Amino acid sequence: MKVDILIIGAGPAGMAAALAAAPSGARIALLDDNPAVGGQIWRDGPQAHLPPQVHEQRRRLAAQSTIQLLTASRVIAQAGPKQLLVEDAACARVIEYDKLILCTGARELLLPFPGWTLPGVTGAGGLQALIKGGLPVAGERLVIAGSGPLLLASAATAQANGARVLQIAEQASWAAVAGFAAQLPRWPHKLLQALGLWHPGYRASSHVIAALGDSHLQAVRLSINGQVKEVPCERLACGFGLIANTQLGQALGCRIEHNSIAVDNWQASSQVDIYAAGECTGFGGSEKALVEGAIAGHAAVGDLAAARHLWPQRQRWQGFARALQHSFALGEPVKQLATPDTLICRCEDIALADLREHGGWTPAKLASRCGMGACQGRICGAATQVLFGWQPPAPRPPFSPARIDTLLQLGQPE
Missing domain, CATH: 3.50.50.60 (FAD/NAD(P)-binding domain)
Known part of the structure; x- marks a missing residue:
């Protein structure tokens, strides 16, 4: 073609x-x-x-x-x-x-924390996509945490489909959020959008600590303005920006x-x-x-x-x-949520303690298989950039899983 x-x-x-x-x-x-x-x-x-x-x-x-x-x-x-x-x-x-x-x-940027792999925990944008695709959430209790305006948008989508949004935990400080809001009149459409998305459960200077449960999510432990709070819920949506x-x-x-x-x-x-x-x-x-x-x-x-x-x-x-980007820059507390046994690469079950001894993405991948699972490092690679400052190398083909007959075309003459 x-x-x-x-x-x-x-x-x-x-x-x-x-x-x-x-x-x-x-x-x-x-x-x-x-x-x-x-x-x-x-x-x-x-x-x-x-x-x-x-x-x-x-x-x-x-x-x-x-x-x-x-x-x-x-x-x-x-x-x-x-x-x-x-x-x-x-x-x-x-x-x-x-x-x-x-x-x-x-x-979405997903940062690991204890319990983040439990069923019921998704990304904030991921929850939006699931709901648009037909996921029923009516009557479910929901907590949203992370950073940026996507949290409010995700909450609005969930509420419109019958979910009960209990808490929105924004990691940026109240001063940063207020400073961003003060600039919104420069973009009137964004100001109206923000006013329409406002939720009474929104709290700045707050972040997730852990997702709690055995076989599925049962509650979320949050830091709300420095105070630890546990909120029983069926869903947790976390997104730390893009x-x-x-x-x-x-x-x-x-x-x-x-x-x-x-x-x-x-x-x-x-x-x-x-x-x-x-x-x-x-x-x-x-x-x-x-x-x-x-x-x-x-x-x-x-x-x-x-x-x-x-x-x-x-x-x-x-x-x-x-x-x-300036107002919702990630603070140090959310970069230190993971404990030594927290999974960083959930595809290959690689914990934080297994990665700390390595000096970069390639040595960690060679020694532990981190990034070699289904997502091909798209989730854990981004997380290690934030946690350790590692820079993944340029990807090699195939860039996505492909059929054998597709790959055979690479070897055929014109």
Whole structure:
């Protein structure tokens, strides 16, 4: 398959990039591993309530004859210069492109603590995804802990589906939260959003200590303003912010700065003809992702005037991103939640005590199998970055589990 522009990730950034590039007449492929476009923030499902903007974006994408949607598809490997091997449920194909736009988004940062592997404990964003996908939570008691506005959004989703949200524990201090709130009038839409999400159980300067239970979650031990409190509940959702999905960018040789793909004013990466936009270049919400995606799409087709016209709008939302990251930076207490016997790699049952003696990610992996399980280090790798400052190396193909017949295509001549 040959296209002019291949876009990896069909969240807000990817959708905006495709729509910005489409008027040029370029052949565009928009690829995502989800069954529908929208990314994690606009994830579809039987219990999802998507804003009208999403339906409009989808309608516009469907109306463009030059845009081909490749949903439920994953990138497996680099097949050659400007070629990626892609697999879906039915087949595999090599896609050759002239320009590549990475909109690979971000994933939740999960920090280990005692009991975090108990059934009933999920990520805050993970709980949202499960509920949108049809998970029944009506009548269940829920505690949410971690850091950032996602906690309030997750609570709102759970409450709308009948859950009883008992407590929201935000690790940032009250001063940091108040400082962030004082800046919100600069972005009126965000101010209204925050007011609509406010919950009486919200407590800053608070964090999870442990999840309690035998075969499943029964209670949560929290530190609330320095006071220890145990809350009986059926579910605990913890999220400590986001971490950019940079693996594909790393594998293609893109420069990584501050754990994100480094880009210039045109959203161009350090690699020729590879652009990046959205959360993989630094998280800051759907508004930032939309404008960055549009700039990347315009720049990829050479419409630099249209791209430059969007710079002030991008600067505005990058200001929001900086305020967000500064206010909800992780404090030391949540980096020290794990005890020596707390599992860090839950796929391979590797505890904190088994990792401390190693000086980096690669020695720990070789000695203990940490990161060699089903998630391929996506969870424990991010955790060890926070806990020990370890930097995982660039991933090697295959980037995702793949069928044998898919991998055989790598050895076939053109």
